Amino acid sequence: MFERIDALITTHDFAFQAWQDRYGKGVWAALGVWENMIDTVRDLSSAGDLDMIPAMEYVFSVDWLPMETGRTLNEAMAALEAKLAALPQEQLTRGSEWTSAVSRAIEDLRDTWNAVRGYGDLDGKLPKLPADFAELGAAG
Numbered sequence: 001m002f003e004r005i006d007a008l009i010t011t012h013d014f015a016f017q018a019w020q021d022r023y024g025k026g027v028w029a030a031l032g033v034w035e036n037m038i039d040t041v042r043d044l045s046s047a048g049d050l051d052m053i054p055a056m057e058y059v060f061s062v063d064w065l066p067m068e069t070g071r072t073l074n075e076a077m078a079a080l081e082a083k084l085a086a087l088p089q090e091q092l093t094r095g096s097e098w099t100s101a102v103s104r105a106i107e108d109l110r111d112t113w114n115a116v117r118g119y120g121d122l123d124g125k126l127p128k129l130p131a132d133f134a135e136l137g138a139a140g
Contacts, residue, residue, distance in 0.1 A: 002077055004084040004092060005031065008066075012094040018073055022046040025056075029076035031066035033099055037106040041067055044113065050120030051113070058109060058126045064098065064133040065105060091133075101133035 008014040008031055015035040019028050019042055028045065032038040044055035059067055068083060070076035084092060091098035108127055116122050130136050 002081045005029075005077065005081055008084075008092060012092070014066075014094070017042060018076065019045075021069060023049075023052065025069045026071045027073045027076045028067065028069050029073065029080045030068075031080070032106065033094070033103050037103065037110075040106055040110040040113070044109070048119055051122045054123045054126060055109060055113070058129065062105075062129045062131060062133070065102060065129075098133050101136040104136055105129055 005016065009016050015032045015038055017028070017030050017032075017035075017038045020026075021028055022045065025045075028042070030038045030041055032041075041055075041059060044052060044059075046052070047055065059065055063083060064087060066080060066084065068076050068079035070079050087098060090096070093099070112125050112127075113122060116125060
């Protein structure tokens with residue numbers, strides 16, 4: 001049922017987490033190259049509004065980051081599987097251009113969050129993610 005999610009976890013050593021959203025977005029289903037990448041998103045998804053809003057706008061601004069929400073775990077996982085199905089299938093491996101772009105996007109999110117001075121300072125500081133993940137790899 002969730003073949004792409006399963007393959008990324010069991011074959012390509014991706015991390016997976018699911019959690020209930022503090023602000024009522026439902027249940028999250030998230031993949032990351034490393035556990036701490038998902039931890040960054042999870043922490044920011046439950047941060048105070050002034051940091052959570054720009055961080056989640058960043059995460060959901062593109063359709064290639066492997067994170068989704070749904071009313072139930074099954075819905076969130078189905079949405080994540082559909083998102084993965086829309087990507088070039090040869091990219092769904094460790095070491096691909098997509099994996100590098102996902103890593104860079106979440107590292108930029110984490111680094112920006114760590115660099116801001118106080119609560120609410122994240123707004124307007126995050127870089128704009130390109131619609132095509134290949135553009136992020138080319139820029140790096």
